[in-house]
Amino acid sequence: MSYFKVLGFEKEPFSTSPDPEFFYLSKEHEIALTNALIELRLKRGLSVILGDVGTGKTTLSRKLVQELKEREDFIFHIILNPSFENESLFLAYLARNFEVPLPVSSSLNVLELRESIERFLFQKGVTEGRTVTLIVDEAQKLNEMSLECLRLLLNYETNKFKLLQLVLLGQVELHSKIMGIPNFFDRISFKYSLNPLDYKETKELIEFRIRQAGFKSRTHLFLDEAVKEIYQHSRGYPRQITMLCHRLLKQMVIKKKFVVDKYIVQEMVRDEVREGWFPKESLLQKSNY
Numbered sequence: 001m002s003y004f005k006v007l008g009f010e011k012e013p014f015s016t017s018p019d020p021e022f023f024y025l026s027k028e029h030e031i032a033l034t035n036a037l038i039e040l041r042l043k044r045g046l047s048v049i050l051g052d053v054g055t056g057k058t059t060l061s062r063k064l065v066q067e068l069k070e071r072e073d074f075i076f077h078i079i080l081n082p083s084f085e086n087e088s089l090f091l092a093y094l095a096r097n098f099e100v101p102l103p104v105s106s107s108l109n110v111l112e113l114r115e116s117i118e119r120f121l122f123q124k125g126v127t128e129g130r131t132v133t134l135i136v137d138e139a140q141k142l143n144e145m146s147l148e149c150l151r152l153l154l155n156y157e158t159n160k161f162k163l164l165q166l167v168l169l170g171q172v173e174l175h176s177k178i179m180g181i182p183n184f185f186d187r188i189s190f191k192y193s194l195n196p197l198d199y200k201e202t203k204e205l206i207e208f209r210i211r212q213a214g215f216k217s218r219t220h221l222f223l224d225e226a227v228k229e230i231y232q233h234s235r236g237y238p239r240q241i242t243m244l245c246h247r248l249l250k251q252m253v254i255k256k257k258f259v260v261d262k263y264i265v266q267e268m269v270r271d272e273v274r275e276g277w278f279p280k281e282s283l284l285q286k287s288n289y
């Protein structure tokens with residue numbers, strides 16, 4: 001029997017999959033999500049969300065997808081790993097995934113693909129009043145050609161709005177990539193950098209995920225003293241928090257304890273540092289909480 005069932009959970013509370021059901025709306029995530037949705041509704045074109053590894057970009061993108069699914073006027077697609085070798089492959093990929101009607105021909109050139117996509121965007125956006133949205137996760141992997149291709153697609157517009165809405169989520173390198181392309185940076189209508197959580201939010205995220213996983217007891221599984229240690233070692237990065245909490249709950253069961261106290265956290269972090277699994281610096285950091 002898995003440890004989480006022993007503890008009375010219905011689901012795994014600290015899985016690392018970007019499940020929207022386990023999405024805790026931190027201040028940072030709320031700002032990013034709300035603004036991205038506003039920009040989409042206003043059809044302003046381009047939103048860029050940056051963040052370090054593990055700040056919750058992929059989770060946020062899934063939440064955005066969930067929100068868009070509920071809105072009938074949206075047609076969207078999410079690219080999880082954007083690595084396209086040339087423009088024609090990229091455009092063909094977009095055409096296929098948006099179900100763009102294409103002229104019957106075995107090999108379409110870039111111009112034909114572009115024209116078909118433009119026609120499609122006009123048909124959907126203007127004639128049918130829909131909002132066509134492309135979300136790109138791991139957008140720092142977009143090469144120059146793909147960015148240029150997206151820039152051209154962003155040029156399609158009416159007097160009032162852009163025909164394609166684009167949300168890019170990526171690691172900080174994306175920033176310098178975009179800065180290097182003239183006329184791309186100016187087109188960003190919303191930009192935001194996701195920061196890690198603060199102590200209070202770290203505590204809330206842990207509590208939220210435990211409840212979402214079906215834990216009914218009124219008692220706290222993680223004592224405040226343990227959450228302080230978790231915050232210090234994770235520095236508020238959601239991925240670090242969830243991975244640490246997952247291991248801590250397992251350890252708690254192994255040790256036949258009923259709560260995670262600071263000693264379990266300290267012991268685990270010490271062991272992991274000794275084995276080379278955890279960066280030493282996090283032990284030295286004494287941030288305020």
Ligand SMILES: Nc1ncnc2c1ncn2[C@@H]1O[C@H](COP(=O)(O)OP(=O)(O)O)[C@@H](O)[C@H]1O
Nearest residue numbers: 016017023024053054055056057058059238239
């Ligand atoms: N807002 C959030 N609420 C709950 N869990 C989160 C949140 N953001 C991130 N996580 C957790 O952290 C893990 C890493 O997040 P992820 O979205 O993959 O980060 P990134 O894409 O920025 O590297 C996720 O699998 C999820 O378990």
Ligand SMILES: [Mg+2]
Nearest residue numbers: 057058137138
């Ligand atoms: Mg990610």
